[in-house]
Structure formats: C-alpha cells, structure tokens
Amino acid sequence: MRQKGSNQAESVVTFEEVGLRYGRGPEILQDVNFALPAGSFHFLTGMSGAGKSSLLRLIYLAARPSSGRIRLFGQDISRLPRAEMPALRRRVGVVFQDFRLLDHLSALDNVALPLRVAGARESEVQKHVPELLSWVGLSEYLHAKPPTLSGGQQQRVAIARAVIARPDLLLADEPTGNVDDHIAMRLLYLFEELNRLGTTIVIATHNEALVSRFNHPRLHIERGRVERV
Amino acid sequence: MRQKGSNQAESVVTFEEVGLRYGRGPEILQDVNFALPAGSFHFLTGMSGAGKSSLLRLIYLAARPSSGRIRLFGQDISRLPRAEMPALRRRVGVVFQDFRLLDHLSALDNVALPLRVAGARESEVQKHVPELLSWVGLSEYLHAKPPTLSGGQQQRVAIARAVIARPDLLLADEPTGNVDDHIAMRLLYLFEELNRLGTTIVIATHNEALVSRFNHPRLHIERGRVERV
Amino acid sequence: MLFFRRRSDLPLKDDATSRFLPWLVALMTFLSAVSLAGVFVLGGVIERWDRDVSGTLTVQVAPAPGNAVDSEVRTRERVEAAVRLLRSTPGVLSAHSIDKTRTLQLLEPWLGDTALLQDLPLPLLIDVTVDPSKRVDLDALSETLKASVPGATLDDHRVWLSRLVNLSRTVEMLALSVVLMIGGVTSATVIYATRTGLAVHQEVINVLHMIGAQDSYIARQFAERAFNLGLAGGLLGLALAAPALGMVGWAARRLEGGLLPDLSMPWTGWVMLLVLPWIAALLAMVTARFTVLRSLARMP
Amino acid sequence: MLFFRRRSDLPLKDDATSRFLPWLVALMTFLSAVSLAGVFVLGGVIERWDRDVSGTLTVQVAPAPGNAVDSEVRTRERVEAAVRLLRSTPGVLSAHSIDKTRTLQLLEPWLGDTALLQDLPLPLLIDVTVDPSKRVDLDALSETLKASVPGATLDDHRVWLSRLVNLSRTVEMLALSVVLMIGGVTSATVIYATRTGLAVHQEVINVLHMIGAQDSYIARQFAERAFNLGLAGGLLGLALAAPALGMVGWAARRLEGGLLPDLSMPWTGWVMLLVLPWIAALLAMVTARFTVLRSLARMP
Numbered sequence A, B: 001m002r003q004k005g006s007n008q009a010e011s012v013v014t015f016e017e018v019g020l021r022y023g024r025g026p027e028i029l030q031d032v033n034f035a036l037p038a039g040s041f042h043f044l045t046g047m048s049g050a051g052k053s054s055l056l057r058l059i060y061l062a063a064r065p066s067s068g069r070i071r072l073f074g075q076d077i078s079r080l081p082r083a084e085m086p087a088l089r090r091r092v093g094v095v096f097q098d099f100r101l102l103d104h105l106s107a108l109d110n111v112a113l114p115l116r117v118a119g120a121r122e123s124e125v126q127k128h129v130p131e132l133l134s135w136v137g138l139s140e141y142l143h144a145k146p147p148t149l150s151g152g153q154q155q156r157v158a159i160a161r162a163v164i165a166r167p168d169l170l171l172a173d174e175p176t177g178n179v180d181d182h183i184a185m186r187l188l189y190l191f192e193e194l195n196r197l198g199t200t201i202v203i204a205t206h207n208e209a210l211v212s213r214f215n216h217p218r219l220h221i222e223r224g225r226v227e228r229v
Numbered sequence C, D: 001m002l003f004f005r006r007r008s009d010l011p012l013k014d015d016a017t018s019r020f021l022p023w024l025v026a027l028m029t030f031l032s033a034v035s036l037a038g039v040f041v042l043g044g045v046i047e048r049w050d051r052d053v054s055g056t057l058t059v060q061v062a063p064a065p066g067n068a069v070d071s072e073v074r075t076r077e078r079v080e081a082a083v084r085l086l087r088s089t090p091g092v093l094s095a096h097s098i099d100k101t102r103t104l105q106l107l108e109p110w111l112g113d114t115a116l117l118q119d120l121p122l123p124l125l126i127d128v129t130v131d132p133s134k135r136v137d138l139d140a141l142s143e144t145l146k147a148s149v150p151g152a153t154l155d156d157h158r159v160w161l162s163r164l165v166n167l168s169r170t171v172e173m174l175a176l177s178v179v180l181m182i183g184g185v186t187s188a189t190v191i192y193a194t195r196t197g198l199a200v201h202q203e204v205i206n207v208l209h210m211i212g213a214q215d216s217y218i219a220r221q222f223a224e225r226a227f228n229l230g231l232a233g234g235l236l237g238l239a240l241a242a243p244a245l246g247m248v249g250w251a252a253r254r255l256e257g258g259l260l261p262d263l264s265m266p267w268t269g270w271v272m273l274l275v276l277p278w279i280a281a282l283l284a285m286v287t288a289r290f291t292v293l294r295s296l297a298r299m300p
C-alpha cells in the first residue's frame, strides 16, 4: 500500500485535478482541487444542476472521476480493491437528496441499518436508535414505515440513518429541503454536535439563509469549478 | 347526478367537516371546512407532519376522508363512480413532494404524459412541451432521463408535467424544496401566470420567505385544524 | 413476430420478465407439443392395434388324450364347451369351430403333406368375431378359457396386443393430463409474471393512474406485451419441439422397421401443434389483462 | 419447511416471486419425478424384456415338400444352411439343431400321442444362443433367414419383444432428455426470478451497498430465500407427483395383469425422487447466490 502522504495526513478528503463527465456528456466538474481537513465543516453551494450531488457522489464512491485523483482517508480510491470498499463506506455517512429509505423497514430498522451491517450488537441498536430518533422529533414514529411518514419526517429518518454510526465523514445532500426553518436549525445543531465529536462534515444546500447563519467555510461550484468562499 | 350546489357553484374545492385518519391511527385532520373559489391562489402551510400532503391527497383523490364531504368541481367525490375519476383527475395537476417522475422516460416524455393520456395530438405535444421545459430552464435536458437529472432539475420537470395540460386546479406539494431562491421565484411566477389564465392554485410549502413575498391567502394547518390566515 | 408495437409508457421492454417469460412459455409449449404429439401418435397406434385386436380371434383346442375315437369325441366336447363359453361372453359376436379339413389346410405350411394327418388327433380351431366397438378383456377371456376348458388357448399374440393397447391408453391419459397441467401452470406463470410486473412498475402505474389514465389504457400495455412475449415463447417452443419430434420419429421408424410403419401424426395433430403458440399468446394476453384490471380496481 | 429464518433487510417475503417460484419449482419437480419414474420403470421393464430376448432363441424350419425321404434330406439341408447362417451371424454364440425325438417331445402337448408322427415330415427346430451383452438385430436376422433358407422362421414373439425394447429405449432417452431440459429450465427460472428480485429490490440493494454492506451479506439473503422457496416448491411437486405416480402404477398393474408384473421402481429410483426437492433447493440457492454476486460485482 502507498504510504499516507505527508501534507494530506490530516485531510479526510483530497481532490487533485479531478474532472467528471457522465458518459460522453459535458464535463460537470473540471480541475477540482481541494482538501477537507479532519474535523472541518463545509457548506457546498451552487445553482441547481451545478454538480453538488455529483461531487458528493465522487466522495462516497458512487461515481468515479473521469480524470484526476481522489483520496479518502488518505487512500487513493482509484487503487482501492473492491473488497475494501465496504469498510471504507462504513466510515462515511450519507444523507441522500432523495432520502433512499427502505420502504419495507420501520423508521427504527432503517436507522439501525448501518449498525447492523457493521455487525453491532442488538442491545446497542435498541439503545441508540430510539434516542437519536427522538432527537430529530420522531419518537412517536419509531415503528412507522417511510411511506406513511411525511416528507419532512422521511428526511429526518434519512439524517438519523446517516449519523447513527458516528461516521468519520458525513455528507448531507440538501438535508433541509423538506423541513421548516425551525427543524432545519435543529438539524444543523445536530450536525454541529457531531462535528464537535470529530466528524468531518459537508452539507450541500440551496438554503442561503442557513448558510449565512452559520459561520462555516463554503465550497461553491460554478461552471464546473469549485471555489472556496 | 346531483345538481351543482348554489353557493358552491364557483368553488373548485369544498371541504365540509372533513376528517382524516390513516387506518386506526390518530386523526390527522379534523373538522376541516373551507372552500377554494375558482381562480384563487392559496399557500398551504404547517409544520412538518402537520398534514399538508394529506390534505392535498384528499383533493386529488389519492386518499378518502374518514368523515365529512369533499366536493371537487361541484361533484361529491364520495359518490363519484370509478369510471368518471380519470376524467376528473385530468382536470387536476399535481406536483408531488417526491416528484414521481417515470425514470425510463425522457424529461420530454414525462412532461408529455398528461397530454398523451388525454389523447392529445403528437404535433401539439411536440410544440408545447419543449416550450414549457425551456421556461423552467431545462431546454438542454429534453431527452435526459430523470435519474441523470439533478434534484432541482427533476423538481422542475415535475412542475412542468403538472402544468402542461393547463389544469383547472393545480396542487403543488413543496415545489421549491430542491431549487435555489432564484429558481423558486421563477417557478412562482409560472404559477401566477397560470393563475391569471384561470387555474386555481394551492401550494404547500415550508418556505416562509416565499410565502411572505407573495400576497396570497394562506391556509395553515395546526393540530389537525385548518385555518385561514 | 411482435404484433403490437405501439408506444408504451411502461418500461416493460427491459425488465427481467421480458427475458424470462418467453423462455418459460417456450418450455411449456415444447412440453405440450411433445405430450400432444405423443397423444396423437399413441392414439393412431392404439387405433391400429385395436383394429388388429378386435375383429377376429382364434382359439385353439388341443386334442384330448386317449385312443383315437375317445379323443376325438372328447375334443369335440371341449370345442363345444369353448364355443358356448365364447358365445356367452359379452362383446363376442360369433364363435364357430373350423372343421378338420380347414384346419389341416391351415396346418399345411407347417406340416407339409397333410393327407397322412387325416386321422391324427389334431388341435381344433375356433373362429371368434368380437364387437370392435366394445373392448373385450382378452386377458380375462384367456384365463377363463384356460380354466374352464382344458387345452383351450386364446391366440397369444393378440392378448399381448390387447395389453399393449391398455398400457398405451394409460400413458395417453397421463400425457393428456400433463398437457392440461402445463396449460394451468402457464396461466399461473403469466399471472405471476404480470403481478411481478405490476410490483416492479407499481410507481409508474400509480403515476399514470393519478394523471388520469383509464384502467384500460394501462391494462392494454401489459396485455399487448404479454401477447408478444407469449407468442415469441410459443413459437420458440414449437421451433424447438419440431426437430425433437422429427428426430424421435425418425429414430422410431428406423428402429421399429415394420412394427410401427405409420408413426406419423394425423393432420389434426399438426394443426394443433401449429395453433399452440397462438393459444399460449392469447392465454398470456387475457391473463395479463385480467390481472392488471383486477389489481387496478383496488386502487382508490 | 423453511430452513433459514434469519432477519432479512430485503422485503423478499412479500414479492410476487415468493409466491410464484415455489409453484414453478413444484411443476418442474413434478414433471421431473414423472419422467424419472418413467425412466426407472421403463429401465426395469426393458431389462427384463432384454433378458427374455437375449439368451436363447428358436428357429423353425418347415419340412420341404416332396416324398418322405426326399423331403427329409432336403429339410436337413435347409437346417444345416440355417445353422451355418446363424453361426456366421455376429452376436450368435451357438446354434444347433434339435433331433426329431426332442422335437416330437416338444410337440406332444399340441398333437397328443406322437408315436404316430414318428415318420411324418415335421418342422425341425434350431436352438440358438446369443450373446446377451451384444444387441442382435433380430428383425434383420429374421429377414435374412427367411430370404436365404426357405421355410425358416425366427420365433416371432421374441422379434416383437426386441422391437418393443428398442421403442422403449427411445422413449427412455426422450424422458431422460426431458428431465435434463427441466433441470436447465429450472436453473434459468431461478436466474430470472433472482434477476427480477434484483430489479424489484434494486433500490434496497443500492442502499445496502452504499451503507457498506458486503456483497456476501446481500447475496446470502437472496440465496437463503431461494433455498427456502426451492425446497418448498420441490416438496410440493413431490407431494403432487407421489399420488399421480401411485395412481398410474395402480392403473397399469390392474390393466396389465401378468404382462408387467413388476411395474414398481427399484429403490434407487425412490431415493432419486426423494432427493429431487433438495436438488431443486440447492440448485435454486447456488443459482441465486451466483446471480446476485455477479450483478453486485458490476456496481461501483
């Protein structure tokens, strides 16, 4: 294995000259260079269709860059053997823009999924999951299945699932699009709490009000380029 | 058939003592009374989980009230024969909170669906659909399939599909959750334009900024009750 | 091969069912075709054997032991007993003994010059005509004859044939019931394939429903697809069955030589086989349509 | 009946495949069982017939016409010609003529007191032993005999049996190939059912994959379900096949009387039938596991 680079040692994510195009389409991202230090908190902004979700997808290994190099936890992901991916993925929590809850599982089982996949004991699951769900205001909906939850409730289940296993890196894609400002604030506080415990956080959002209310650096995507603001 | 009621003649939607509960759950809506005059424009607000989507679902015939009576275009929907429902549904355009685009159809075909289901000529389809899609900023994505569109782009396709057939009633559930404020404004103008042409409009949203920027009456749901604000 | 090519809102072309159903229908058609061919061929063979078996039979009565005169009298008695027995058997139209001269004529190729045999105690023969429309249990008749008239035997070759006819009939019934079962299972398969299709495309159907599509608009798309898939599968099955049947027929004809000279099917059989894929397609279409409409009726 | 009852993240219990696959496997098992039983029974019958056919045969040579002395000489000549012909036939171990005294003994039950026949021109018999391990074409032999030696005929009953054996062998091959085909189609069915399952549950699988589930974690759930469904279907099919076979066997025994006294299967056949559902279940499990792993390997 390659040794961990010297100046990227503390970076959780590093993009070096990364470009992305889907199939033969135009280049969505080009010459992207940035590093997210461990424990940092970033907002990711940009117009609709700018490439926020695409950038997050690159980080959580759902898309491969068409050029350049991405390192995750110091490892070059293009050289990562397939068998090691699940372990790496478990260190990353993702709130998908479209939630991706499992419709046949209760809110509790949905949130418990990352713990169970990682082989956690059931006692642990039964202790932590309800706790977190009440934090996001869903204590009454532990056993409700996603199709019977409102849009905002589903979004909160998705967030709970992403944070339950205390990932080293949390990627949240528009996590407050379906909740009102009050709940949005509450969720942001949850992310800040997690950040204080050491999780590196990236939140893609359109909500300018939210971005300006919190004092965190911002990565802005415009015409395929990522700039620090 | 029952004759159109005198005082509800101009009301597109009338709720009379409507209650709603899912299965044996708690009452989500109770004693709901209101009428939406033809050509009106309402916002529908309320906390996450208050019952906004449920109320819209009652109007577009996807849920049945557990008590009370709902009239749509002057017809009591509980007495509506099944065979007449499609015709009624075609007069209602719906933007679903979760979009519900058909993943295997292009943006163009998705938007064309209401026209085709209603038996419109293909020449008409090919004329109006691209026009509307460029209005919502998707002229470059006519042939893209939803899974290759960004969240905000999908939302705009969903909106285009809801308005393409110039419905008499438009129900939009959180139609701006995935777009930035600039696009949100543009979409609201689209709705206003449609409203000017005679469509009755109801928009459920969390976006307080948007609600306060437009001068339209508001229906607010709190603890199962609907109040006019 | 595909009959309906209209625009479809459902992503039916790409799903696993599209690739799976035709093969299943092909297997069903193949098995049906083989079974049906078996039924027809067996039917033909049975009919021919039956014609052989029915019609006339021969019963031999061995000469009774003892001196020449005694023997002759007792043998005559036995023949008369056998004739009586035969005449009283249901299905036997007539039975009469053949006189010695005729018997000797029949024996001539065996024993050469028969003038010398004139006075010998020879077996006597009885000619029996049975009703071809009734099925006479030759086996039982043979047993009864043997038991009640000493030295009497029914021509053994025909008893054999009769047993074969019975066995073949049983096999024929089995083959027919296999065909019926396959028909049932094909329907069940289409039902479940359609249900799977409904499940896979539930979201799409919901949306079409909400947009105001008529039930028949949705059902049509499933039905047309099922027809196309069923027809494709049926034709494929038939295409596989034809050479298989041809080979078996060829092998049978080569091996059997004269025994089963006419192993070919009657034209009705060929028509049935050619109609099979269409039956499969129609079955698939009707089943799909019915399944979709029933499931849509449950939606609000 | 269900062996794996662990918690599953996939909504496999409720989908159409769960209701459909067992019935399909049941049909496959049923048809396999019927075909296999047919193969075994036919195998037994063929073996017995074969034993009858092989071993010893009899050839009759009719007395040549003419006066007694002349006839006797010429008949002898014919017998010798027949013996020579037989001995030169591949597969024939020995052939020797039976002397007149023995022939008369054999004829006694037919002709009564044979002392009188001593000087008559009687047909002569030839005892033939054939190699049971080789298959002698009795049909051809019979033709050759008839053509080259006037008045010589091969015992007709055995020619018949030999033809039956050949036909039965053909049917046996057909049944065996049906079993093989059914095995293939069962695998194909499981593959497609699994693919359909993958399609229906694609979202769920994606999410599990993204959350960091190992491929084997996901494949296990499909494989276990396939095993359960396959086993359920296999047992159902066997449960349906057992009475069906029993009935056919009973009917055959009742109809055939003595002809096929031992229509029952050897114990190996019964074991094979009992093993069938487990083969189906294992086949389903392995196929499902393989299909899922292959499709997961294509994910990023």
Ligand SMILES: Nc1ncnc2c1ncn2[C@@H]1O[C@H](COP(=O)(O)OP(=O)(O)OP(=O)(O)O)[C@@H](O)[C@H]1O
Pocket: A022, A025, A028, A046, A047, A048, A049, A050, A051, A052, A053, A054, A055, A097, B144, B147, B148, B149, B150, B151, B152, B153, B178, B179
């Ligand atoms: N799988 C794909 N195949 C092809 N093009 C894609 C695919 N996914 C995204 N795109 C295109 O890439 C561009 C960026 O998409 P992305 O989802 O990253 O935008 P976004 O910044 O998340 O937008 P939004 O705020 O609307 O969610 C869009 O133009 C989209 O059409």
Ligand SMILES: Nc1ncnc2c1ncn2[C@@H]1O[C@H](COP(=O)(O)OP(=O)(O)OP(=O)(O)O)[C@@H](O)[C@H]1O
Pocket: A144, A147, A148, A149, A150, A151, A152, A153, A178, B022, B023, B025, B028, B046, B047, B048, B049, B050, B051, B052, B053, B054, B055, B097
């Ligand atoms: N099909 C269902 N079965 C049971 N309960 C349901 C169902 N759909 C919604 N609910 C419940 O009804 C309540 C209202 O849901 P609804 O979706 O109408 O809320 P909403 O106002 O649209 O919320 P949001 O802004 O989060 O979308 C929620 O508590 C939800 O859990």
Ligand SMILES: [Mg+2]
Pocket: A052, A053, A054, A097, A173, B150, B151, B152
């Ligand atoms: Mg996005």
Ligand SMILES: [Mg+2]
Pocket: A150, A151, A152, B052, B053, B054, B097, B173
């Ligand atoms: Mg809602």
